Amino acid sequence: xxxxxxxxxxxxxxxxxxxxxxxxxxxxxxxxxxxxxxxxxxxxxxxxxxxxxxxxxxxxxxxxxxxxxxxxxxxxxxxxxxxxxxxxxxxxxxxxxxxxxxxxxxxxxxxxxxxxxxxxxxxxxxxxxxxxxxxxxxxxxxxxxxxxxxxxxxxxxxxxxxxxxxxxxxxxxxxxxxxxxxxxxxxxxxxxxxxxxxxxxxxxxxxxxxxxxxxxxxxxx
Amino acid sequence: xxxxxxxxxxxxxxxxxxxxxxxxxxxxxxxxxxxxxxxxxxxxxxxxxxxxxxxxxxxxxxxxxxxxxxxxxxxxxxxxxxxxxxxxxxxxxxxxxxxxxxxxxxxxxxxxxxxxxxxxxxxxxxxxxxxxxxxxxxxxxxxxxxxxxxxxxxxxxxxxxxxxxxxxxxxxxxxxxxxxxxxxxxxxxxxxxxxxxxxxxxxxxxxxxxxxxxxxxxxxx
DNA sequence: GTCTATATCAAGATAGAC
DNA sequence: GTCTATCTTGATATAGAC
Numbered sequence: 001x002x003x004x005x006x007x008x009x010x011x012x013x014x015x016x017x018x019x020x021x022x023x024x025x026x027x028x029x030x031x032x033x034x035x036x037x038x039x040x041x042x043x044x045x046x047x048x049x050x051x052x053x054x055x056x057x058x059x060x061x062x063x064x065x066x067x068x069x070x071x072x073x074x075x076x077x078x079x080x081x082x083x084x085x086x087x088x089x090x091x092x093x094x095x096x097x098x099x100x101x102x103x104x105x106x107x108x109x110x111x112x113x114x115x116x117x118x119x120x121x122x123x124x125x126x127x128x129x130x131x132x133x134x135x136x137x138x139x140x141x142x143x144x145x146x147x148x149x150x151x152x153x154x155x156x157x158x159x160x161x162x163x164x165x166x167x168x169x170x171x172x173x174x175x176x177x178x179x180x181x182x183x184x185x186x187x188x189x190x191x192x193x194x195x196x197x198x199x200x201x202x203x204x205x206x207x208x209x210x211x212x213x214x215x216x217x218x219x220x221x
Numbered sequence: 222x223x224x225x226x227x228x229x230x231x232x233x234x235x236x237x238x239x240x241x242x243x244x245x246x247x248x249x250x251x252x253x254x255x256x257x258x259x260x261x262x263x264x265x266x267x268x269x270x271x272x273x274x275x276x277x278x279x280x281x282x283x284x285x286x287x288x289x290x291x292x293x294x295x296x297x298x299x300x301x302x303x304x305x306x307x308x309x310x311x312x313x314x315x316x317x318x319x320x321x322x323x324x325x326x327x328x329x330x331x332x333x334x335x336x337x338x339x340x341x342x343x344x345x346x347x348x349x350x351x352x353x354x355x356x357x358x359x360x361x362x363x364x365x366x367x368x369x370x371x372x373x374x375x376x377x378x379x380x381x382x383x384x385x386x387x388x389x390x391x392x393x394x395x396x397x398x399x400x401x402x403x404x405x406x407x408x409x410x411x412x413x414x415x416x417x418x419x420x421x422x423x424x425x426x427x428x429x430x431x432x433x434x435x436x437x438x439x440x441x442x
Numbered sequence: 443g444t445c446t447a448t449a450t451c452a453a454g455a456t457a458g459a460c
Numbered sequence: 461g462t463c464t465a466t467c468t469t470g471a472t473a474t475a476g477a478c
Contacts, residue, residue, distance in 0.1 A: 021461095044351055046267035049453060060463045065455065107440065128352075130265055131411040132418075171433070171441045177419065178430050179439055181412045190352040194402045197353075201396075209399050212392070217438030218400055219328065220392045246443095270471060281445045286473065 029067055029077075032057045036078040040127030045075055045136055072139040076146055078127050082120075083149035089116050090156050106163035107170060110183065111215060113157065115207050117187030122196060122203050128188045154180060186214050250288055250298075253278045257299040261348030266296055266357055293360040297367055299348050303341075304370035310337050311377050327384035328391060331404065332436060334378065336428050338408030343417060343424050349409045375401060407435050 035056035039048040050071050054061040068074050093112055097104040120126040129136060140146050161179050164170040170179060191213075195206045256277035260269040271292055275282040289295050314333055318325040341347040350357060361367050382400050385391040391400060412434075416427045 025461095044353075044355070046351070047355060050455085051453075061454090062456075062464080063462050066461070069455095071454065130267070132414055133264055134268060168441050170439055171437070174430055174434060174439065175422075178412065178416060178434065181415045182434055182439060185410060185412050185415075189406060191399065191402045191406050193353055194406075195399060198398065209395055213395060213399065213403055213438075215438050215440045216392070217434075217436050217440075218391055218395065218403060219436045219438075220389050221442065242443095271473085272471075282472090283446080283474075284444050287443070290473095292472070 025067065028057070028059065032059075032064060032067065032074070033077050033081050036074045037081060037127050038124060040075065040078055040129070041121070041124045045129055045134070050074070072136055075127075075129065075136060076140055076143045079129070079140060080143075080145050080149060082125075082127055083146070083153055085120075086113070086117070086153055087149060087156070089113065090153065094156075105169065106160040106167070107215075109160050110157065110164065110170075111211060114183055114186055114214060115211055117183075118189065118192050118207055118210055119203070121188065121192050122206065126187060157183060182214070186210070246288065249278070249280065253280075253285060253288065253295070254298050254302050257295045258302060258348050259345060261296065261299055261350070262342070262345045266350055266355070271295070293357055296348075296350065296357060297361060297364045300350070300361060301364075301366050301370060303346075303348055304367070304374055306341075307334070307338070307374055308370060308377070310334065311374065315377075326390065327381040327388070328436075330381050331378065331385065331391075332432060335404055335407055335435060336432055338404075339410065339413050339428055339431055340424070342409065342413050343427065347408060378404060403435070407431070 032053060035053050036048070039052055039056065048071075050061055050064065053074060054064045057064065068077065090109075090113060093104075093109050097109065117126060121128075129140075157180055158176065161170060161176050165172045165176065165179075189210060192206060192210055195201055195210070196203075201209075253274060256274050257269070260273055260277065269292075271282055271285065274295060275285045278285065289298065311330075311334060314325075314330050318330065338347060342349075350361075378401055379397060382391060382397050386393045386397065386400075410431060413427060413431055416422055416431070417424075422430075
C-alpha cells in the first residue's frame with residue numbers, strides 16, 4: 001500500500017515535471033517560429049540565416065537545432081503557423097456568418113480573407129517563399145502538417161468560390177482553380193509592398209485599392 | 222610616304238581584328254546572357270549558380286568571369302536584356318498604332334503588353350528576381366543600364382495608363398502608380414506557372430484567363 | 443583568352459564541455 | 461539542455477599555366 005502510494009506520487013511528479021518541461025520547450029519553439037515568420041516575411045527563405053533566427057529567438061544556434069533539425073523544418077513550422085492563422089480567421093468568418101443567418105455573401109467572405117492576408121503582409125507577418133522549384137517546395141510537400149492544413153484551407157475557400165460562382169457573383173467563366181490560386185498569390189502580392197515602400201499611402205488605402213484591383217479589375221466598370 | 226601607307230594598313234588591320242574580336246566576344250556574352258535568362262526564369266537568382274551558367278554557355282567559369290565580374294552583374298545583364306525586349310515590343314505596338322491612325326486603344330496596348338509578358342513567362346523566358354530587400358535590388362538600382370531602361374519603359378506604359386484613365390477605360394479611382402506596379406507584377410504572376418504546372422490547360426487559355434482576371438477582375442461583370 | 447586548380451568565405455550543421 | 465568552438469560543404473571568385 002505504502003509502496004503503491006509512493007509510486008503514484010512519483011508518477012505524478014514525473015508527469016508534472018515533464019509537462020512543465022514541455023511547456024517551456026513549447027514557449028521556446030513559439031519564439032523560434034515567430035522569429036522565422038518575421039524573417040521569412042522580410043528577407044525571404046534564401047536570405048534568412050539560421051544564425052539570425054537563433055539571435056532573434058534569443059538562444060544559441062545549437063540549442064535551436066535540438067528543437068528543429070534543419071532550416072527547411074524551420075520554414076515548414078512557420079508556414080504551418082500562418083496556415084493555422086488563416087484557418088482560424090476563416091473559421092471566425094464562418095461563425096459570424098452562421099450567427100447572421102445567411103445574410104453574408106460568399107464573395108464578401110473571400111474579399112475579407114484577401115484583405116486579411118494583405119494586411120498581414122503589410123504588418124510583416126506574412127512569410128513568403130520562393131514560388132517554384134526550390135528544394136523547399138519538395139520538403140513542404142512532404143510535410144503532412146503543412147499539406148493537411150493547406151488542403152483544409154483550400155477546401156474551405158473552394159466552398160465559398162463554388163457558392164459565389166453559382167450565384168453569379170464571381171466570374172463563372174474562370175476555372176475555380178484559377179480563382180483559388182489567385183487568392184493565394186494576392187496574399188503575397190508584391191504590389192502591396194511596393195505601394196507601402198512608396199510611403200505615400202495609408203494601409204487602408206492600399207488594402208482597398210489592391211482588393212479593388214483583384215476583384216473588380218484594372219478596367220473601369 | 223611609304224611609312225604612312227604602312228601605318229594606315231596596319232591600323233586598318235588592327236581595327237578589323239579588334240572588331241572581329243569584339244564580335245566574337247559579343248557572341249559569347251549573348252550566349253551567357255541567354256543562359257542566365259533561362260536559369261533565372263526556371264530557378265531564380267539564389268538557386269542559380271555561376272557553374273551552371275558557365276556549363277550552359279559552354280565555357281569555363283574563369284572565362285566567364287573575364288566578361289562579367291560578378292554574379293550580380295550577370296543578373297543585371299539578363300534584366301537589361303528582358304527590358305530591351307519589352308521596350309522593343311512596346312515600340313512595335315506604337316508603330317502599329319501609328320499606322321492604324323488612332324484606331325488603337327491605349328487599354329488594348331496595355332493588355333497586349335501584359336499578354337506578351339505572361340507568354341514570355343510561359344515559355345521560360347521571363348527572369349524573376351526576389352522582389353525586395355535582397356543585395357541584388359541594391360546592385361540593380363545602382364546599375365544605370367538597368368535603371369535607364371526601367372524608367373523608359375515605365376514612362377511609355379505611364380503614357381498609355383494616363384490616356385486610358387483619361388478616357389475612362391481604366392479605373393480612374395486607382396492611382397496610376399498601382400496600375401503600373403500591377404502590370405509589372407503580373408509579368409511574374411505565379412498563377413501563370415501554377416496553371417501551367419497543373420497541365421490541364423493550353424497556353425492560350427491561361428493567357429486569356431489571367432489577363433481577364435487582371436483587367437476585368439475576379440467578380441462577375 | 444581559355445582552362446585547371448585553388449583560395450576564400452559564408453552558412454548549415456554538429457561535438458563536447460558544463 | 462545550453463552554449464562555445466568547430467566541422468563540412470557548396471559556391472563565389474581568382475591565380476597561374478598554356
